[in-house]
Amino acid sequence: MYRVKSESDCEMMLQDQMDSPVADDGSSGGGSPHRGSGPPLKKGPWTSAEDAILVDYVKKHGEGNWNAVQKNTGLFRCGKSCRLRWANHLRPNLKKGAFIPEEERLIIQLHAKMGNKWARMAAHLPGRTDNEIKNYWNTRIKRCQRAGLPIYPASVCNQSSSEDQQLSGDFNCGENISNDLLSGNNLYLPDFTSDNFIANPEALSYAPQLSAVSISNLLGQSFASKNCSFMDQVDQSGILKQSGCVLPALSDTIDGVLSSVDQFSNDSEKLKQALGFDYLNEANASSKTIAPFGVALSGSHAFFNGNFSASRPINGPLKMELPSLQDTESDPNSWLKYTLAPAMQPTELVDPYLHSPIATPSVKSECASPRNSGLLEELLHEAQALGSGKNQQPSVRSSSSSAGTPCETTTVASPEFDLCQEYWDDHHSSFLNECTPFSGYSFTESTPVSAASPDIFHLSKISPQQSPSMGSGEQALEPKHDTAGSPHPENLRPDALFSGNTADPSTFNNAISILLGNDMNAECKPVLGGGITFGSSSWNNMPHACEIPEFK
DNA sequence: AAGGGTTGCAACCGCACAGAA
């Protein structure tokens, strides 16, 4: 690393840089290559002397015209290097040191919205440079990859959801979700309408969301504005359980499902969560502040959790840059734990749709981070907790995620998962009967699940019997295979969820159409190889939300 | 203690864009 030279290095001063110029290759780089025939420009770490020269120059001449620095100061640095040095290290008001939790949250959130637009992200983080943010993010990506955790905390996506709801104004069901972070940072929050969302199909690649949305559409599509964001609809599903006033009959249906699930043994919570029905259990939620991250980022898990036993391993390195908002999460509540001020009273944590009080915030998941910040450390902490095989307290119903807590679902090879598997083997028939109203709309019926989370797996188990386009449940559990029986590469991608593993593409499209407000048919089309494209977008060239014209 | 592997940051590289000539 180019560690900042100690102050003793100041002694090297100018002479040092003069003595050790690195032959420049004309690397002023990019659009401003060094074209002169002067002395070779130095590369590598800046010395204090060079810094002093540059600072002095900027004080006198101001920023800009960086190529003139060399001419005016004798500094053997290209203008580009000077600009970079100034911008990243020398300019005033630069924050140094580690990112504070609030900054981390903001970075995560911004990245979810912008993708790798570091400069734009830096604009939201005064005193931070794009390079810093980029490095931080890359580090974070690596950590998440190692830990097998999702890049985006579920709450970040839910933040987008909540923000979207607030901003859209099209979906006014009385929620008044706090949004301190948003308001405090003047974030630019694109309105992810359902149409917009189409351009981000990865965001759909998470079974809990899908199930949530499917249920939402089943139960409450009528009251969902078409202009509501996709996540709005997800959120609606999350509130359905609590919103019996809206559709009491259907709410009863859900209650019935949950009741049947509750018949399961003490581990039923795990099963429900693994089945992705946790979002239906918000009324029992005590854990809006529990699990730092939801696990509904199933696709992300698939990406990063190479230990996912139920799926084919992901072969080879994956480019970790993910399109923005790829992982919108279905849990409408978990975001709260990020946005609520620390002083927020517990009562304020009550979901607007939640009729029953929330358990005391003191009920903490064992997975909760020591810092309770929901940030990178928490991810790591969760990973540790997962590795240690810790479980949540049985009495704690975690509904922070539509798919359960990370403790229970991120480590798919965990005993919990096996337990769920066993439960399924034992009870799936009766459960499926109970779940009949939902499964018909479950996207998992056409979803290859090899790259998905266990949540997706279990959801897939729900649907086959109900699905006209899916075979047996066992088939549903199998990743999509090509004719040779080998894992289809598409299965290794989150968007494999939409890879059209249905015998009837029109059915699939119709389902998506229902999901996304009936506009899918125009935008979504099957592609060769079983994938689905959304307009011109694909996984690899998916534009970030900010690149979508509406967001600019 | 030593050596190899990993981490994380600073800096570089190359492309793209805008404005001036």
Next chain:
DNA sequence: CTTCTGTGCGGTTGCAACCCT
């Protein structure tokens, strides 16, 4: 309109510090 120049941005690399065995 074309070319040149400056700047911005995102991806990548280099390497010292740190960690692990």
